[in-house]
Amino acid sequence: MSLCAVKPDEAGAGDSFPVAENLCTIVSNDWVNEEYRLLIVDAPAIALAAKAGQFFHLMCPPDGESGNFLRRPMSIHRIDREQGQLHFLYKVQGSGTRGLATLGQGDTLDALGPVGQGFTLPRGTQHVVMIGRGVGLATLAPLAQEAVAAGAKVTAILSARMASLLMAEDALRSDGAEVVIVTDDVGNSDTTSLEALLRRVHADRPIDFVATCGSKRLTRLLQDFSTEFGIAGQVALEQRMGCALGMCFACVMPFRNTAADGTRTVGYRRVCWDGPVFNLEETVL
């Protein structure tokens, strides 16, 4: 392992380099349902300095034939500074995440980070509404924690195919968020129902910040809603990555730019470096 890598007992947060190859010890790595696992690790101070919306680039053990040469980007599901732990909630879907799933208690995870630009809550935010589907909420949970700590009310709308696939519900509730559940089974997770729900929530207690992650449909819904009511909002995006440090320019996506004279253009930006959290109005879907 690298000489610069940090183990939990070494290095303080006062270290001058904010990003490290953190060597984290696995506490647990268990299934939470048929598709997702919750990975909990003991993490060094540099890693625990992470902010909501930032992510780590995880070295994944080989999976059979596949060596998993590149790291895999993973959002932080929970930053538990009291226990000195980080939580990741991940879907086992390909060779990288299958490799990740082989890690057991006491094993070491090499987590590069924290990297990226997280969420920025506007000063004085009173009511945050977040909508996420599936693992999208993994990324939004730390924002709920931060917003509640900043004195805002948080309404978290969780969407899933069926109630058994819901995740992060307990974590969000214990962080002080009001949780609203919508599912395809019940038939209240479609765009029309969600839009009506947003309007009701907004009428009840004005929303001043919206956030989402992981679904184009939900992002478009929030774009329209936030434009109509002039509400600030952000979205956490995903793109295939090489380095996660802004160096390789692999992770670009198109974004709207507004020049000083008001002219609008579309240009590529790096999801890992300029994001992964972007303002809703600049996001091209």
Place this chain on the structure above:
Amino acid sequence: MTDLSVRIGDITLANPIMPGSGTLAEGMADVFDLSRLGAIVTKTFTDDLREGNAPPRVAELQNSTLFSIGIPSKGTDYYLNKTVPFYQKFNTPIVASISADTTEGFGALAAKLSDSGVVAIEANISCPNLKKDGLAFGMDPVATEEVIRAMKAATHLPVWAKLSPNVGDIAVIARAAENGGADALVTANAMLAMAIDIETWQPRVANLMGGITGPATKPVIMRMVYQCAQAVSIPVIGCGGVSNAADAIEYMLAGATAVQMGTQSFVQPTAMVKLLDDLTAYCERRGIAKVSKLTGAMRMFSPEQLARQGSL
């Protein structure tokens, strides 16, 4: 203490380790002190603004990657006013990497860098020559020589020619660059490659073709570094699949004066620093006072050895 310094033409570098162009950016300064590097080679830029290729731009292969970035560029003003000042915060010489569509374009851009604070200019000649049916400059000895000559005429700065590995006989191109006046060679850029997803039947990078880089490519580039070092008398900088001190030592034994690391920095951002520490330890263990002694020190099998092996 081992003397890690190496000479590339008129320039002395504190050590032989630098990043390959396009594989280090400002973000690396969040991970380690860039002053530790022998040089900082910046990403290739063009005078005009470019967005680069459409994503997806990366696919993972076995012990290697397929990247098709293109040359996104914010132009010369951005380079001079933002990029150079950022890296000047570190105590490390900066090497610019440039590209253009024509020979004249390479010369004109080189001239603009003369007083920019960079110590040398790397010519990325793996790009298409728009005046020659789009064939890459680096695939043609005449075009290679012309580009280097145009740059040397335009600036007093040393010019390094970064060769394309996508050629039949790399020695011919190496000699052409030397004839054009190159102060050093960088061998080599990424090998042209392609991969298809057998589920979607689509290319794995949107641009169809890209460059394969990383450890799996090392033996091929090793052979080219050796061939270049045999063909020219200017320094050769090895670049292809360097991930650790052993790889750097191997390139130096083959004839490289210094090495550049690319893809491994994505996997392990501290790899260049670790390489330096391990290289120092190797030299100390072997009683090597100057790292430059490694250059070209490979020992061939002697005729006697070969005879003993029953060479027929």
